[in-house]
Amino acid sequence: MKHVLRSLLIACVFFPATAQTVAAGPIERACLSSPRQGANWRLCGCIQRVADQTLTHADQRMAAKFFSDPHRAQEVRQSSNIRHEEFWTRYKEFGATAAAACS
Template identity: 65%
Template structure:
């Protein structure tokens, strides 16, 4: 299950506990997760991943990461792209994926 969560988070992809989100979100990650064709995607798991996203990613980051569910290759392209903005996003996204794997795989 842990591997499945990491794959889901990475394809859309913080140590310590996840707390209640500080800001409301448009639920872009949850919608993309639920709409994905992955067998492990379900409302509960996608909701958990969204909670982690709310805590670890800005809304703009969530919208960008949600596109990875439909086209996982976009994540690879962004990871390899030059630029400090892309590098900063990738660090936040990687943190999100690791946190989702830890928090949502129980």
């Protein structure tokens, strides 16, 4: 399950919201749009709830972009920009918390 969650967080494809996901947050929309096995309302909703607790809305928007451009995650992770470093610390906490809470 951790592998599925990690895949959803890093390598999913982000598509515009459908009528069913209009009220969903950016992470949940990206998760639900994922072609990965295991992407469902329960899991994606859980991941979004963790994102709401651990990431700012701006962080969530940045993380959602990783779903359509996984290479961007690598660039941010390796960046020497202090804002990126701070974001990555929060993002890692989010990932660990989501893996624990949503598996």
